[in-house]
Amino acid sequence: MLGSWWVASVLDMPNGKVVLVSWVVLVIGSIVLHELAHGWAAIQRGDKTPIYTGHMTWNPLVHMGQTSLILFLVFGIAFGAMPVDPTRFKGRHASAYVAAAGPAMNLLIAIVCAIFGGLVLAFEKQIGEPLAGNSLMFFSLGVMLNVVLMLFNLLPIPPLDGSRILADFSPSYARLWMSENAQWVALGLFLLVFFFAGDYIIPLGFRAADLGIGFVAGLFS
Template structure:
């Protein structure tokens, strides 16, 4: 995904950039942990054996992803799992695939709930809330909702494709087709570098 870091700097300077990077790291790391803990609950100990049940961004993203996040606002993460170990079989694959987006949904709702509480508090006391605090939580919620929507796209290797592979054998075959993977990769590059993800931010 592409994150408009430039807009954060223009509004609040380096504190704005720091807040955006915080949310970028938090959204991706907690997303991957959602997959990891769901896989362990399904009987797959791969995430635990490989030391991936940690909050360390380097473990989930690697240096390259973090550097890209800081420089151009594009980042990614991963969580190793073994679907053959899932106790629910194909349904387990759906469960694990959707666990990551579910975490982003929860983070987004939590962020905007904080905003609602802040506004109610300041309205009751006749005061003005901090613009920086409102921006921090607003962008946190927005980033997580965008990450949620992006990952539910039915394009390999995104979570939407993984979930569909758990309910459709035809889609499962497509997921493992080299040509389909190349087409999906090109589509993802177009999405990230064409500015479409930034437009999603600006539209809210």
């Protein structure tokens, strides 16, 4: 499995080992925090399902499962899941609140990575190499990845978080995806977006990393 094409491609890059370790840590960590954010939000709104099912844990195996881990080993991408019961939610637009918590966590992680990355860039000489370069690589990837995850999850296509947010504010949109045929259409759209949206979203992630880290570093220049 570790001989998969994406691992070999990453290892061929300059500082490939650093990129590989950073990517593994960031993908797994970001998915776990994203799912925990859904869980925390659900609990706040009265649903204890995340607790009862044992998903309020830092264990990535619980959140990702075998299918996601295999996908990660083969393609370098993965997904997670947090079981919730919307019928237990309390408060207006609770479903939207719970759904938005995941992308909000990704935004928070991106901001934190931008702050630390900016500090590393601003004090690069004092930190010295290779620590400064490796740290900057890690935090840059952290911003890029989490901006991409946030934007991707906010797309209004089932089963992404964006569809749940929109469905909570638009009953007609929610009804649109209820039939069996509509669910197959949603699956087809999701697969198209999953495989092709990266060409548009990933460059935005890299741009956000450059701008965010550069902005923070500029505060200390």
